[in-house]
Structures are given as C-alpha cells and as structure tokens.
Amino acid sequence: QVKNSGEYVDWEKLMIRKAVQHKHDVLVQSGNDKTKFALGIGGYFQDGMVINSGFQKISGRLNIDHKLTKKLSVGANLTYSHSWKQTADGTFNTFITMPPLAKVYEDDGTTLRKDVTEAGESHYNPLWNINNSKYRTLTTRQLYNVFADWKIVKGLSWRFNASMNTRGVESDSYLGQRHTSAVSAGQKGRASVSRSTNNDYLVENILNYSGKFRGGHNLDATLMQSVNIITYKTMGINGTDFANDDLYWNAIGSAQNFGVPSYGLSERRMVSFLGRLRYNWNDRYLFTAALRSDGSSVFGASHKFGWFPSASFAWRVNQEPWLRNVGWISNLKLRLSWGQVGNQGVSPYTTLGLADKYLTEFDGTAVGYLPSGTLPNPDLKWETSSSSNIGLDFGFWDGRLSGTVELYDTQTTDLLVYKSLSQSLGYVNQLVNMGAVQNRGVEVTLNTVPVCARGFEWNLGLTFAKNDNRIKRIDGSLDSDGKPANDVNNKWFIGEPMNVYYDYVFDGIWQIGDDISSSSMPDANPGDIRIRDVNGDGRIDVDDRVVMRRDPDWIGTLSTSFSWKGIDLSAELYASVGGTIYNKYLTSFETGGDMTGKRNGLRRNYWTVNNPSNEAPAPNMTQPPAYITALGYQDATYVRLRNVQIGYTFPKRLVEKAYMQKLRLYMTFTNLWTRTDVLGYGPEGDTGSYPEPRIFLFGLNVTF
Secondary structure (H helix, E strand, C coil): CHHHHCCCCCHHHHHCCCCCEEEEEEEEEEECCCEEEEEEEEEEEEECCCCCCEEEEEEEEEEEEEECCCCEEEEEEEEEEEEEEEECCCCHHHHHCCCCCCCCECCCCCCECCECCCCCCCCECHHHHHHCEEEEEEEEEEEEEEEEEEEEECCEEEEEEEEEEEEEEEEEEEECCCCHHHHHCCCCCEEEEEEEEEEEEEEEEEEEEEEEECCCEEEEEEEEEEEEEEEEEEEEEEEECCCCCCCHHHHHHHCCEECCCEEEEEEEEEEEEEEEEEEEECCCEEEEEEEEEEEECCCCCCCCEEEEEEEEEEEEHHHCHHHHCCCCEEEEEEEEEEEEEEECCCCCCCCCCCEEEEECCCCCCEEEEEECCEECCCCCCCEEEEEEEEEEEEEECCCCEEEEEEEEEEEEEEEEEEEECCHHHCCCEEEEEEEEEEEEEEEEEEEEEEEEECCEEEEEEEEEEEEEEEEEECCCCECCCCCECCECCCCECECCCCCEEEECCEEEECCCCCCCCCCCCCCCCCCCEEECCCCCCCCCCHHHCEEEECCCCEEEEEEEEEEECCEEEEEEEEEEECCEEECHHHCCCCCCCCCCCCCCCCCCCECECCECCCCECCCCCCCCCCCHHHHHEEECCEEEEEEEEEEEECCHHHHHHHCCCEEEEEEEEEEEEEEECCCCCCCCCCCCCCCCCCEEEEEEEEEC
C-alpha cells in the first residue's frame, strides 16, 4: 500500500527538527576602596532536536571582597545553578534504522500507529514510545568559597581558602502502560526514581614569602597544605503496575510491585603538602623548584603517599646586554622544565576485597554474598608521569610576529590498569600498577599581524600539535622469542599506542573468476569479503590481524580575524589528520549495517552477479557476512570550519547618548562545513549519537 502510494517516510526529517536556543546574562559590578562586589545571573534555554527533549538552566554568582584592615581582607565567591533536562525515549538508531516503507499515522493523519509496517517482523513506531514515556533529570550545583588574606609583615602573607562544591541529581523516568517495553513485560507502567549527591570539601593554607634584594635578586617561597574530602551517595527505586499514567514517577509510592532498592556510598580523602622556591635575577634568569606530597585514601596502606618533585629554568635572552638594543626582537625566552605528577584515578575501596550480592533465579531475593570478580590489590600505588619540556617563546617587530615552540617527553610508569586474569583463579580481573608508556610530541603556535594600518587590522594564527604515544613495557614477561610479550586480550602491544584497534584488514570482494580454491580463503564464495593475508603464509588466521592506531597523527588550527571601524570578523578552521575510526554504520545490526537488510542503513554499493562491486559483500538475510567487522575501519581525517563570528561595535559617541558604555551586535556560526570520508553524521560523535548540529547564534552585548 505504501509503495503503491509513493509516500515514503523520511525518518530524519520526521524525527529531527530545527531547535532554538537562547542565552541571557546580566552582570552588575560596584564597590569602593574597601568593598567590591559582582553579581551575575544567567539563563540558558535550548529546545531539543527531537520532540519531548530540551535543556534549561538558570545560574547566579556573587563575588565579594572586603578589606577589614590594611593587612587583613576577606571574601567569598558563591555560585548556584539549577538545570532541567528532558530526553526522548530510545536512541538515535531507533528511528534512522526504521524502513522507509512505513505508515506512521492511521488514515486520519493524526492517530499514531503502534507498528509502522505490519510486516512479519514488527517495527514499533518510535513516536509511539516517545509519546508514552517521560524522562527528566534535575541537577543542582552549589559552590561556596570563602577566603582570607593576611599580610603578616612586609613580604610575608598567609591565605586561607575553604570551599564546598555540591552536586545533586534527581533522575526520573516513566514508561506508560502502552509503551512497547512495558507491554512486552506484562506491566501496566514502569517508574524509576534515583537520587545522588556529590559533596567536595577543600581546605587550603598557603604561606608565601616574597622579597627583593640588592643587585636584582628576587626570591619567592611558598608552603601549602590542603585537605580534600569527596563523598558520593546514591539511592534508587523502581516500581511497576499503576492505576493510570497521570502522575508518571510521582505515583511510585502506589506501584503494585517494587524492584530491589539500590543504595551506594563512597568517600575519597586526600591530604597534600607543597613547598616551592622561585628565584630570578633581573627578570633575566628564572629558577623554580618544588616538591609536592599527596596522600590518597584509595591506595593500599603502605602506598598512600606519593612524592612529586619538579624544577624549571627560563632565560629571557632578549634581556641580555648584547641583544637588548636589537629593536626587531621584542621577546625571546628559552624554557626548560622537568617534573612529576601523580594519578589517583581509581574508585575508592578498590584495594579491599569487595563482595557482591547474589539473588535467587526466580523471585529476586538475596541469598548471600560472594567475592566480586575483581581480585583485591593491597599494594596498589600512585601512577606517576615524569615530563621533560623545552620551549621557546619569541616575538618580533613589536609583536607583529610571535609564537611558541614546545618539545615534550612524558614517561608514565606504574599505570593503573585492569589486567585480565585466568578464570581458574575465580576472578575476572585485577587493578594493578603495570607497564610504562611514553608520550613525545611537539606543539607550535604562530601568530602574526600581516596588516595594521588606517584602522584596519588583520590577525592570522596557526597551531600544530603532534603526539607520539607508545607502550614501552607491559608486565616484563617475554614471548617465545625472548622479546617483551604483548597483551593481545587488552590490545596492548609493545611499541604501539595504548589506544588501538586490532582486527583483520579488508582486501576487497571475491569475484567470479578469482582462483578462490587456491587462495588463503578456499571456502569463500564470490561476493564474500576478502581478507588480506598479512603474513603471507597462505591462510587466514588470528596472526593476520593488524594494529590500527585510533588517535590522529596530528591536529592543527588556522584562525584569522579582521577589524575595521567597529566591524570585526573571525573564523577558525580545524584539522585532524590520520587515525582510524570504527564505523558501526557499516557493520552492526543495530545501525542497519550488517548487510542482512532487516534494518534500514546506509546505501551500499554491494556485490551482485550483475554488479561486481569491490566495496561491500553480497547481502545475506540469514546472517551477517564473515569478517564483516573489517568493513568498519575508516580514515578518521577531517577538516571543519568550526567557528565564524561577525560583529559590530557601535561608536562610543552614539551609545553614550543612550547612557551606555558599550553596545555590540554579533552573529556566531558553529560547524558550518566539514570535509571527511567518514560515512555518518560526523567524525567526532559516536555511532548512534545525535548529529553534531550547525548552530546559528545571534547575540547582543550591552555595558552600562
């Protein structure tokens, strides 16, 4: 019926809409020689690209500084925000994989159909579930910071900071009695309610001495002590079977059946000490040395503290007498540094032996506890990164040409990673300190002002960054050849980056007339995927898999800006070159890419007898083609015009007549243009995530 009518469903057009967002901010500042304050309030409102979705946020902040005496001052910074987020049921893949031969509405054009195809395999209408569900997340954030500055004596000062950062989240969802998931489960509605709070408390004491001495000697010494406590609490409950859908999750107390309530509590504590000494002579030679000690509760009893020294040297070459009078050199600074930092990015209680609750198979009641699948590690300690850096800052012709060049080498040891264990031990994995990773790279920034004359100025900027990441050591074990062993299960390979794919290489499609029986894939048929025989042994096995780097070879930006008589224009072009992305739109059933034809997917140049394509295999409604994952790897290179802004600032003599100090109108365009070979909605988002939108923003800045 649909085919004969010529009316097809464009699911993208039906489900994705143009969304409006607007943002408003007001800032008031005032004060005198003793007291200063700033008050700001703001609002952000965004419609969702999908119906029944959107985001709203209101925020406010208050900053106060007050001098109690000549030597003592106090202040506070208070920030509050509250946001509402509503999301639509399902995922982006839910509707873009729907068949275009479908009927969304009944013949009256307004009543939604539950099944859009009436085919042998049901295709539930995504609009049906969206209209029979509701998802809401409320987030409240509060940051309270108070401080005191005391100038004890000349050159000696003490600063006290205390802050509390809280985040509360209310997450609620409801599936109505006609929602397909509730119906298939035999439920008359399903509600879920969860609450979580995260409290971050920080107290700092900073003692600083600064002195200037004869002969151009300057000394600065700092001692710091801090305590940080982070607590996280969460609880949740779910229920099913309600009298009606009127109250959504608010009626959870009247549910006929309840699931098992959940409750979680964790706490992380950290204490830190820092000593730092800075010295410079005539602002020409600058030295810094520091030692930091951090203690974290997440590590084993014998390894809670880590010690992290650092040192740096800078030489302002243009301050030397033999260069001081060279007028075209405005800045020339050489920098050398070395230092260590620690990583405590593990969950609390990981070093302890935790237990998991086990439920009976039928009624869901708890029958006892057993050790979790993670083997405890009481010897867990800090991951440490040691970085060496050499940099050069330069500026010529009074800043008409300036920039920086950075070379760095970072060696990370004792990485915090989960190592897979043999199931014979009764555990799945263990968090351990293992291996060593090296990051080497270069970063270049170049800024120039090609034209600056008669009120017209043109600025041009260029950035370039290249990072080489390699695994230097895993666990010290050796393979049969006496070389450091790789960890294939975790995709860790000596000499390769941490972030890689490991799979077979697509080598085309087998064609009629190919000598298949004598090939490395003798059981293949014309139209099947052909895999490259990487090691040339005449057969395809696990040894033919290759490492594919996911991260780009380099990234860079080209930016430019113009200004003339109140008119300003700026643009930024971003490039990410190299790397590999795995595109599920070419391989996965959920995204319509598995070549079975059961879900709508990308248009493919697939193989048939009359179309001997070398790009995609012959479709198979029974099962996906063998080695189909090899089709999913694509070059991740892309170039994007990320930002364009044009604005106009009204002449001051005009705005002063309206009792204003400044008035500026501007327009900003985001993601205007992208060039990439990645098949999908964008090279940055994950497969199945909502498209990266083009944003057209119109703004007004007013200062009174």
